[in-house]
Amino acid sequence: MICFASFRTHACSWLLAALGCVCGASQAAVVRISVSDAAGSPLPQAVVLLESASTKLSVKPMPTVEVSQLKRQFRPQVTLLTVGTPVVFSNFDTVRHHVYSFSPAKTFELKLYAGVPNQPVVFDKPGVSIVGCNIHDQMAAWIVVADTPLHGLSDAQGQVRIDTVAAGNYRMWVWHPGLPALTDGVVSSLTVGQVDLNQPVQLDALAVPTASKP
């Protein structure tokens, strides 16, 4: 997370540099990213962010996202949302859950509750939050808060489609929960032109870890 913060200043400079190119073109391309793991298999639930100087300005909160708890699991496991998006942690289980996160991106706790909490939790800082349940050790979810509208979550085929990407230089940040615990996402630069772009990315990530594994 600390890296992320410092990266943002870098991203600003990048954005500024790229802005000139983009302003010149003001065309929108479709960027397709296919994420695969170290073995080359498609990697679902990978987060891809494209950041530039201007993306920060154009980011808007999404409508309320629901991260539900059903059968003692968070659904979805990986959620991608933008800064300021409120999240409702609906408990569809018969048992109560005590949802918490100690992540610096969002430290919160919803003490033992059932049903839908009154207040959604607003994620107002970019970063990755690991969410767990205090009384169910095996429950774990990741909430990635992006501060760029250009984001995507890879599907089962590991494909990410980002539309309306203006041409320019972007900083691409790829992340998956299977990355080793404290490592930040993989950062690379991406130049988007007028045309659509297909970009493969390889992540040295395992499958999504379950909380019970160390």
Place this chain on the structure above:
Amino acid sequence: MNALRQLIHNSLRARIVAVFLGLLLVVQLAGFTAIRASLSSHAQSELPQRLGVGDRVLQSLLAQRAQKLTEGARLLSTDYGFREAIHSNDRDTIVSVLENHGQRIGATRVALYSADLALRASTGEPLDSVDALARRLWITASAAGTPADSPPSEIALLDGQPYQFVMAPVRAPVVVGWVLMGFAIDAQLATDMQSLAAAQLTLLSRSSTQAHWRVQLSSLPPRQASDLALSAWAAQPAQPGMTTVSVNHEEIGTHAQWLSGSSAAGAGVVAVTSLSVDEATQLPHDLQWALLAITLLSCAAFAVGSAFTANRVTRPLQRLAAAADRLGSGDYDTPMGIDSQGDEVGQLAHAFERMRVNVAGQKDEILKLAYWDSLTGLPNRAQFRDALRAAVAAAQEAGPVHASVAVLMLDLDRFKQVNDVLGYRFGDLVLAAVGERLSQHAVRGADLIARMGGDKFAILLHSGDGELAHTVAERIGKAFDVPLTLEEHTIDMGASIGIACWPQHAADADVLLSRAEIAMYATKRHGGGVLLYDPTLDASSSKTLSLLTELRAAISDAQLRLYLQPKLALDTAKVVGAEALVRWQHPQRGLVPPLQFIPFAEKTGFIRQLTLWVFEEAARHWQMLMGEGLLITLSVNLSTRDLLDPELPQKFQALLTQHDVPAEALCLEITESAIMDDPQRAQATLERLHAMGFSLSIDDFGTGYSSLAYLKKLPVDELKIDQSFVKNMETDGDDAKIVRSTVELAHNLGLSVVAEGVENEAVWELLRELGCDQAQGYHMGRPMPADAFYEWSVGWQAGRLPGNINPSLRLH
């Protein structure tokens, strides 16, 4: 000690008991030693195994602790408050929550690490060693394949105190960090060890190879623990197997293992499990007492038992020894008195008894042999002598008036001929028959007939004087008139009987016997019959026995005198020689006639000394006479004994040389009988003497047994006609004829002849006419002392003695 040795030396029983007890003690000792050795070796082999068990128990205990502690740590790390606290960025808060939660489960050192093992916070000072330890634990914990029920743990020294460290992940909800918890190892571990493995545990630590080992905790007594830390083994702890260490005078077996650190590093914590070797090898107390009790009891039992057994041997032996003593002292009649045991001792006793009976029987046998003659069944000489002694003693007591004892000695006539003709076997039969006949005829009452040996019998008459004895003897003699018929032979036996009576003839039993014998021999010589003893019969009376001693003294005391009787030549009437004769001047008896000692000397052999004496004296006197101008031949008589003496010539030669006398000066006279006793030997001696130069003369010619054949051969020079023929020859015509024949015979053989016993002039004349060469006799001269001879010869030469040539003057 000496007394004991004496006792064992002298007593078989003590020896047996001592041997048994000794053996028992040896056996007990051997058993005891074997038990001890076995226990010791067993303990020695067992101890390492037990230590191994102790080690495994220690490992198990440590693992259990690790598991417990890890569980505790894990549980603690899931505490929400804990998780929340450590997500605050306040270090102090984190440290305090670490402390707090650590205390909950007794962890005195807690450290928090991030997911990548960077130290975030810890109670106490951060230490590189602890970080390294945490890294190691993390690696083990993260590795796949680690079983969940043996979580890793490590032991490390922290501030000189051993800690057991465990790691637990902090999940929120995934692993966001690791918490390291350290629990001090306390004495509980040692207590658990003791109760589970019955072994002692000592934890030693040192910070470097040079530092000393420090005792962290120990279930050993403090002295022993500190000794263990200081002792020599510490240079190389953690040897495989058991190391025996001596601590505080006690042997303990130890096995050490590094709990943290290594022998390479030389520093760390070592756990020493130990067991007492001494305890393990010591004989259990009650066993010792039991063995001692057994030993004492069995010693007592053995002593009693062996003494009893020994008794069963020694007591019979003692009795047998006593019996043997009895037998030794001649008591053959007392039986052994053995109780019949069938064993070896009993056999010995029975053998003794048989021996006793046998010896008693043999004694009887011997007695019988000693006192009875086996051939005739009569008492023998020994018994007769004993009976005679007893009779004499009884008679002495009773006195000669009332008692008398007579002994008859009987000799069978011509018994030798019976043996020679009919054989010894027949002779024995004769003896037996004689014995029987005697028994039939002789005795009454206690009178005894005995066989004295050979063909001699004796009869003891208890009361009877000479007359009665004589009667009995004659009766017996008559009994022998009846011939004996045995095995188809009929023989006439006669008996010569000699009688001696007590007290007339002797007072002593043995003397009585010998006198009866003398009487018997005397009558036997004269043809048999009965003869009573007479002292005159006795040639060997004490009187004559002493004579020999006196004779010997006679020579040494110079009691003998040399007498010379002149020999005249008949034709010239000159003195031509002299016969040397010996006379004895006895201090008490006066002049002892030769007849009284010469025959005795001949019988005893003393004649040789006499002859030598006479020879020497004759030689000496010949010298003297020669010195005085009288040259004659001296004649010396030789006896049979002299002739048979092979050294006689040497002896004569020595004397001749000694006195410087030629052999020709002497003439040796020998009787016919003397020569005929052993003609060959006599001849040999005479030849030698003749060769030496002596003249030899036959004395008493005509009276003895002579062989003219020998006479022819002998180197004789002269004959001497015996006086019995010469004395009466002028009246007895036969004598004269014999003399004449002898003279002629001698001359024909070339011998000169001397006539002895000329007692008157008439005989002298007759002899002269017959041509006899020499004469010797009382008419001319009697034997006279040798010193007086010369004077006499002078007188004779001077025309004979004054008075006349007429022989009617007798020179007596």
